[in-house]
Amino acid sequence: MERSIIHTEHAPAAIGPYSQAVRCGNTVYLSGQLPICPQTKRPVNDTVEAEIHQVFRNLRAVAEAAGGDLSRMVKLNAYLTDLADSPTLNAIMGEYFTAPYPARAAVRVAGLPQGLRIEVEGILLLD
Structure with a gap:
């Protein structure tokens, strides 16, 4: 099966040997996104x-660069440095997603790059 690499200037560039996303068939695997502004390349971390x-x-x-949107997301993995932020994550997710919601895991991690509090990766299914 052929792979295609997804890249957009509207999200932070990969900071290592990986791609923002990879499409394989109708499935797109999105790398973890940190709260970094793609225009300034600086963290957006005033509040969780x-x-x-x-x-x-x-x-x-x-x-969107992959040809989809968040309504096509089937799985999310959220990495949080503090699981006490889970209710906030849930509330804000409700602003970006509608039912049927994607499957999701929320995992506490010891740390994230640049002292950030959250990273989220996902799997998107296209038509």
């Missing part, structure tokens, strides 16, 4: 709410 919104804006940009 600001971080979560930026992560979902970045995921939306990559999904």
